[in-house]
Amino acid sequence: MARGRRGVARDRQGVARDRGQVAIEYLGFLPVLLIVAMAAVQLGLIAYTAQQAGTAARAGARSASLDRGAQDACAAAVSSWLAGGTSCGTSGGGDEVTVTARVDIPSIVPGWDFGSAGRSATMPVDH
Template sequence: MPYHRTRGCGAGDRRGRRDRGQVAIEYLGFLPVLLVVAMAAVQLGLIAYTAQQAGTAARAGARSASLEEAYGYACTAAVSDWLADGTDCGAAEGGDAVSVTATVDIPSIVPGWDFGPARKTATMPMDH
């Protein structure tokens, strides 16, 4: 006997409406998982970007220090404006070379989580 779908208040119509509601509830239950995965992806991107910025700052600072200029300004200026407040640079001279270490605070999108700073060091020969 073939199945005929009827319009109105038949059993098939009620089941279809219930299924649509069930899918909406399942989606709402899965939404927090999707949000956590998205936040983790954004946080990993921020960590990688901050590490890249620390490397750029260390190279700029070492370049300036090798020319016997103020390395602190060059180091901080090489970092994006929104990361510059959490940037610290230190230099160590060792004869014919100078090393600059840049420390940049990693921003967190999750309140209360601290990922620490990204540290990168660059060494350049002194320009005599």
């Protein structure tokens, strides 16, 4: 194998060889793949948190309709790693009670804040 003027490896016919080109292209594309993967995981976390907020609101409304208080039921209804960022507010009167649950959305990128997911549920008051 001979080297040409510019130091490019050439085979016997004088054709330049592209050794390692695929590896370099892969390394250039790797950050894009990582960003897409992190975005997919973050979207999954947002959807999961919204689902957990709905579960917390229903559990809190059920508990408040039985006159047991909503906050403890809300926190107990979500996953343990989300329970610390869960808050419930109760409103209503008469024959029904409405509970609004808010759950903080976790972030996989430190320093980014996605806010919280909120859901409401209404239940009839049990007499």
